[in-house]
Amino acid sequence: MSDARTTKAEHIRHILETEGAAIEQNTQGFNDGRYESVADLEDYEGLKREAREIKEDAIERLPELLDDLREAVEANGGTLYLADDAADANEYVRQVVDDADGERVVKSKSMTTEELELNTVLETDGVDVVETDLGEWVLQLADEAPSHIVAPAIHKSRESIAALFEARFDPDQSLESAEELTRFARERLGEQLADADVGVTGANFVTADSGTMALVTSEGNARKTVAATDVHVAVAGVEKVVPTVEDLAPFLELIGRSGTGQDITSYVSLLTPPVGSPTLDFAADERGTPDDREFHLVLVDNGRLAMRQDDDLRETLYCIRCSACSNACANFQQVGGHVFGGETYSGGIATGWEAGVEGTDVAAEFNDLCTGCSRCVNACPVGIDIPWINTVVRDRINRGDVDADEGAVEWLVEGLTPDADPSGVDVQKRLFGNFGTVARLGSATAPLSNWVADTDVARALAERFVGIDRRRDLPQFQRETFREWVSARDGLALADAERTVVLFPDLYTNHVQVERGKAAVRTLEALGVAVQVPDVTASGRAPLSQGMIATARERAEAVAEALVPHVEAGYDIVVIEPSDHALFQREYEKLLDEPSHEALAANSYELLEYVYGLLANGADADELADGDGERVAYHSHCQQRTLGVERYTEAVLDERDFDVVTSDAECCGMAGSFGYKQEYYDVSVAVGEDLTAQFRTEETADRAVVASGTSCLDQLEDLLERPSRHPIELLAPE
Amino acid sequence: MTTDTTDAAGRDRVLGRFRDRLDDFDVSHTTVDPDGVSDAVEAVLEPPAIGVDLPEGRGELPPGVTTVWSPADLRGAATGVTPASLGIADYGSLVLPTTADGVEPVSLFADRHVAVVAEDDVVGGMASALARLGDRFRADRGSAIVATGPSATADMGALVQGAHGPKAVHAIIVRS
Numbered sequence: 001m002s003d004a005r006t007t008k009a010e011h012i013r014h015i016l017e018t019e020g021a022a023i024e025q026n027t028q029g030f031n032d033g034r035y036e037s038v039a040d041l042e043d044y045e046g047l048k049r050e051a052r053e054i055k056e057d058a059i060e061r062l063p064e065l066l067d068d069l070r071e072a073v074e075a076n077g078g079t080l081y082l083a084d085d086a087a088d089a090n091e092y093v094r095q096v097v098d099d100a101d102g103e104r105v106v107k108s109k110s111m112t113t114e115e116l117e118l119n120t121v122l123e124t125d126g127v128d129v130v131e132t133d134l135g136e137w138v139l140q141l142a143d144e145a146p147s148h149i150v151a152p153a154i155h156k157s158r159e160s161i162a163a164l165f166e167a168r169f170d171p172d173q174s175l176e177s178a179e180e181l182t183r184f185a186r187e188r189l190g191e192q193l194a195d196a197d198v199g200v201t202g203a204n205f206v207t208a209d210s211g212t213m214a215l216v217t218s219e220g221n222a223r224k225t226v227a228a229t230d231v232h233v234a235v236a237g238v239e240k241v242v243p244t245v246e247d248l249a250p251f252l253e254l255i256g257r258s259g260t261g262q263d264i265t266s267y268v269s270l271l272t273p274p275v276g277s278p279t280l281d282f283a284a285d286e287r288g289t290p291d292d293r294e295f296h297l298v299l300v301d302n303g304r305l306a307m308r309q310d311d312d313l314r315e316t317l318y319c320i321r322c323s324a325c326s327n328a329c330a331n332f333q334q335v336g337g338h339v340f341g342g343e344t345y346s347g348g349i350a351t352g353w354e355a356g357v358e359g360t361d362v363a364a365e366f367n368d369l370c371t372g373c374s375r376c377v378n379a380c381p382v383g384i385d386i387p388w389i390n391t392v393v394r395d396r397i398n399r400g401d402v403d404a405d406e407g408a409v410e411w412l413v414e415g416l417t418p419d420a421d422p423s424g425v426d427v428q429k430r431l432f433g434n435f436g437t438v439a440r441l442g443s444a445t446a447p448l449s450n451w452v453a454d455t456d457v458a459r460a461l462a463e464r465f466v467g468i469d470r471r472r473d474l475p476q477f478q479r480e481t482f483r484e485w486v487s488a489r490d491g492l493a494l495a496d497a498e499r500t501v502v503l504f505p506d507l508y509t510n511h512v513q514v515e516r517g518k519a520a521v522r523t524l525e526a527l528g529v530a531v532q533v534p535d536v537t538a539s540g541r542a543p544l545s546q547g548m549i550a551t552a553r554e555r556a557e558a559v560a561e562a563l564v565p566h567v568e569a570g571y572d573i574v575v576i577e578p579s580d581h582a583l584f585q586r587e588y589e590k591l592l593d594e595p596s597h598e599a600l601a602a603n604s605y606e607l608l609e610y611v612y613g614l615l616a617n618g619a620d621a622d623e624l625a626d627g628d629g630e631r632v633a634y635h636s637h638c639q640q641r642t643l644g645v646e647r648y649t650e651a652v653l654d655e656r657d658f659d660v661v662t663s664d665a666e667c668c669g670m671a672g673s674f675g676y677k678q679e680y681y682d683v684s685v686a687v688g689e690d691l692t693a694q695f696r697t698e699e700t701a702d703r704a705v706v707a708s709g710t711s712c713l714d715q716l717e718d719l720l721e722r723p724s725r726h727p728i729e730l731l732a733p734e
Numbered sequence: 735m736t737t738d739t740t741d742a743a744g745r746d747r748v749l750g751r752f753r754d755r756l757d758d759f760d761v762s763h764t765t766v767d768p769d770g771v772s773d774a775v776e777a778v779l780e781p782p783a784i785g786v787d788l789p790e791g792r793g794e795l796p797p798g799v800t801t802v803w804s805p806a807d808l809r810g811a812a813t814g815v816t817p818a819s820l821g822i823a824d825y826g827s828l829v830l831p832t833t834a835d836g837v838e839p840v841s842l843f844a845d846r847h848v849a850v851v852a853e854d855d856v857v858g859g860m861a862s863a864l865a866r867l868g869d870r871f872r873a874d875r876g877s878a879i880v881a882t883g884p885s886a887t888a889d890m891g892a893l894v895q896g897a898h899g900p901k902a903v904h905a906i907i908v909r910s
């Protein structure tokens with residue numbers, strides 16, 4: 001096992017070194033572009049909702065829409081073939097090419113044909129298959145796999161492409177600039193397009209009412225692929241069908257903006273094939289009539305219809321492959337699809353696609369790269385809960401994954417880990433998933449536990465047996481827990497308070513970040529609020545992030561049992577750890593019955609959100625510490641940003657006269673246990689360095705570092721070597 | 735989203751937005767009366783030029799543009815002149831119908847594309863464009879390309895205008 005971790009770590013390091021820079025620059029450019037482009041829309045959220053509804057309806061009515069579509073395509077003079085799997089689809093296309101005496105097939109970019117491995121099949125028949133998308137062509141020449149679902153050669157620099165062309169073609173003039181490379185490729189591919197027999201395209205959408213397909217492109221190669229060949233084969237997944245032409249509107253407005261940050265791509269081909277353009281015979285220099293054209297639409301099942309029946313994977317079928325989830329993902333920004341990807345698809349949603357199309361074993365290879373930070377959730381134009389799909393698949397992997405090698409150390413963790421999940425769970429996941437037990441033990445034996453954990457021997461053992469990277473400092477457990485501190489003191493009496501809240505003593509606050517808990521209590525009391533601290537600390541976040549859903553559900557139920565009565569008694573719930581607050585708001589929906597989730601979601605507040613509310617409702621801000629212009633650099637938590645609650649922290653700090661600069665990194669890269677794991681340490685640090693670079697500028701280097709999440713605090717301290725605190729520690733009165 | 739209205743002020747707004755968006759996407763443009771189309775085309779074309787006849791009332795192509803062309807002419811042309819059936823104000827898009835006389839290849843192969851669109855055919859947003867196209871596609875199984883700006887690629891390490899399709903696009907907007 002530890003060998004597997006080392007191999008993975010080495011692979012990741014290699015990709016970081018060779019491809020990381022190009023991927024980072026491009027994906028971050030796309031991601032910034034997305035923010036800018038969607039900001040211009042009058043009703044972005046409305047469009048997303050509309051797109052989501054169309055997809056939900058289309059997948060629901062898929063069998064009926066496929067019937068309508070068949071009728072339309074046949075009435076247009078084309079054929080529709082529904083292929084069960086890759087072999088079936090490939091056989092059909094191979095037959096079409098054979099019937100056309102096709103010697104050369106030109107292709108425009110299609111992920112689905114990558115999934116089918118159509119090129120290999122056609123090449124076996126001796127057909128010359130030419131990818132005409134410039135990025136795909138580069139990869140075909142280099143014999144490499146796509147690293148991004150929209151920009152497949154995103155990992156290649158201009159220099160490496162120039163070297164590739166040089167080696168392959170030995171051109172008369174040396175090629176250097178992007179213009180020269182493009183011109184060269186256009187000319188070469190132009191010749192190949194001119195004497196191609198069959199054109200294969202994908203389809204981004206297909207409308208059932210008219211048999212129209214939409215192809216979203218920029219280069220013009222898809223247009224040429226269709227225009228220059230007499231036989232057009234379009235290959236797409238069955239999930240691409242939408243009811244009507246009019247339904248395309250929200251997708252066409254969203255797809256480019258969400259993906260590469262373009263308001264719209266250069267070309268959206270709306271084709272109702274066979275198309276009405278003349279055929280072009282370049283060899284004989286003759287034009288034919290549109291009647292000479294032939295069209296085949298191949299819609300592929302290959303696992304999709306089973307996904308449609310799967311309550312957790314179904315959402316994957318709404319995906320329009322825009323790539324927003326890849327670009328918004330801090331991990332993907334560092335490593336790209338060669339690490340964070342499967343056979344065909346990459347990024348967060350690839351877990352759903354690969355699990356459905358290839359199987360959970362393929363998804364298992366990269367699924368850990370999703371840390372559940374949730375930054376993709378708001379970016380997805382069809383509102384797919386991508387982190388949840390990753391969690392569910394991780395859970396399935398855990399259940400199917402009994403790795404014999406781990407038996408030896410299983411006992412070690414087993415004793416610590418009273419979870420409800422099956423024994424197949426990887427020992428490392430099990431340890432992190434049971435952080436609650438570890439933390440309790442850690443506090444009970446502190447400071448000894450911290451000293452032991454800090455020794456080289458312990459670090460080496462932890463790395464060897466459970467894959468905790470030895471370069472990481474482990475959490476420093478506090479001997480006196482937050483709850484012990486609370487029960488030993490006389491707080492503001494209920495009778496003297498204007499209101500009472502229940503402050504959730506999350507595991508980190510209770511055992512590690514005890515000071516922020518104390519500060520929270522002092523702050524709330526200063527604002528006239530009595531604080532009760534319940535006897536429940538484990539939210540379920542830790543097991544959930546390891547895909548241990550059964551354990552997470554047990555924890556969630558225990559939390560609900562402890563907190564819902566307080567809600568019913570009219571108390572608000574205040575949460576310090578942003579990842580737990582997000583859990584109450586978002587994931588508990590999946591873990592609890594509806595009334596319990598609603599009670600907790602509607603009545604729980606992130607700490608600074610609550611403080612903001614108190615001040616807005618007349619509490620005296622002067623009770624809080626005066627910033628007196630203190631310069632701080634603030635990093636909000638990823639899940640806090642997804643919920644849009646980070647602004648309250650900024651507002652309260654601002655109100656108390658702190659001078660705040662906020663980072664705009666999507667995530668700190670620590671993400672709970674992720675950054676501790678040996679195989680992911682390098683990715684975690686690479687992500688973290690994008691963040692810390694923002695706190696090392698001339699403007700920020702001398703600022704006090706403030707962060708809301710435990711993980712973020714750990715990461716910032718590790719990398720910046722400056723102390724970092726939760727914002728409440730700045731605001732709390734002495 | 736630009737709303738479609740029929741009153742004069744509303745039309746001006748739609749056309750103003752269309753021109754602004756053409757600018758945003760690097761599409762140069764001129765606005766002329768039907769009898770000015772020929773000169774306007776002449777002014778922007780680079781020979782050899784091929785073209786597709788314009789519909790009734792949208793003006794004429796200048797003599798330098800031949801509408802009788804072979805695949806070899808197509809590959810050799812420096813300019814392609816075609817009608818566009820719609821303009822979409824919000825995106826500065828030109829909607830190019832696929833027709834038997836070859837709007838699709840003529841607008842695609844040459845380095846420069848000149849599109850002639852009638853003011854009356856400029857709609858506000860994507861939804862109104864698709865409403866029109868939906869009716870058309872269902873009725874006569876037509877196809878169209880929504881073309882916005884020149885062809886482009888970022889696959890060669892930097893953004894390049896002019897990938898497989900035109901490098902430059904010029905729109906001629908014909909007053910009604």
Ligand code: SF4
Nearest residue numbers: 319320322323325380
């Ligand atoms: S899951 Fe959503 S964001 Fe990701 S590629 Fe699909 S549609 Fe785009």
